[in-house]
Ligand SMILES: C=C1C[C@]23C[C@H]1CC[C@H]2[C@]1(C)CCC[C@@](C)(C(=O)O)[C@H]1[C@@H]3C(=O)O
């Protein structure tokens with residue numbers, strides 16, 4: 001079994017690594033401080049907004065607006081996604097990550113794109129590696145073809161048809177929910193209710209499955225690095241094992257897993273679409289010494305070449321533009337070729353964009 005990638009970095013074989021007394025230095029993150037308290041994000045019951053109940057809508061608007069102007073994270077329940085589908089999607093993760101390491105390393109991966117399998121990102125980076133495995137694929141809403149099923153069969157094999165259907169149904173449900181959330185966010189911002197839903201109609205999503213094995217040295221490493229999601233909004237399903245942390249009021253705070261709830265995270269692209277009124281959320285994932293953790297992140301992104309700019313009435317109301325026009329294709333390319341997504345991605349991207357060669 002190969003122990004190193006072509007770039008000389010180690011292969012993330014956590015069964016072997018767990019048996020070693022010391023963590024390879026590439027996985028060690030200096031000066032880590034762990035959350036000592038829970039974040040108090042709003043828990044929004046979406047049923048009232050979906051059914052048009054005026055009082056429930058007013059309450060949802062107040063809480064979502066407060067969350068988004070401060071730290072860009074809230075949780076939703078009664079979102080319309082079947083609890084059995086959430087359970088199936090969370091459990092199906094093991095069908096991929098319990099494959100033999102050779103099979104996982106053989107999953108095709110195009111450099112410069114997030115899609116495919118990764119162990120600790122050790123094939124891309126040599127330091128600040130993370131104690132996780134990820135499997136990432138695209139979702140395009142398409143009534144004719146079950147594209148996720150086709151993708152699973154082509155990259156994982158014919159015996160992954162059933163797994164493909166679980167994530168085909170899951171992504172369809174997430175896409176539908178994203179439309180509801182864009183309407184809610186538009187109403188909160190006082191723009192036309194359909195504005196953002198229409199903007200993303202021809203968009204797509206990056207679907208990521210995260211698997212975090214237990215780690216004997218969990219105090220020295222991270223499951224996912226501190227970052228802002230560059231996408232617009234992320235619908236995150238974290239199962240019962242806590243690990244998601246948000247940076248708020250100058251400290252890391254735990255986002256408590258809530259059964260049947262989904263975590264909604266504002267990303268850089270939606271921050272730009274709100275002309276900076278809504279804040280992109282700084283978050284990360286920690287690991288523990290005893291239990292496996294799984295999470296599913298559905299990153300909603302615009303059509304690659306669509307110009308990202310806030311609605312005109314928001315600009316007029318605000319008077320100034322906070323960020324320049326850009327496309328998702330430019331931002332994605334920047335994160336894959338020039339700047340690992342972290343806590344400084346978007347300001348670095350805006351600077352990079354403004355240098356003439358990148359206009
Ligand atoms: C556009 C993307 C890059 C990442 C996947 C999507 C949305 C989130 C990004 C990421 C998960 C943020 C943390 C760092 C990262 C490198 C990771 O841990 O996977 C990011 C993804 C990536 O660059 O592949």
Ligand SMILES: O=C(O)CCC(=O)C(=O)O
Nearest residue numbers: 210224238244285295297
């Ligand atoms: O696993 C988690 O809870 C967070 C993962 C995350 O932030 C991401 O995949 O972008």
Ligand SMILES: [Fe+2]
Nearest residue numbers: 227228229283
């Ligand atoms: Fe994230």
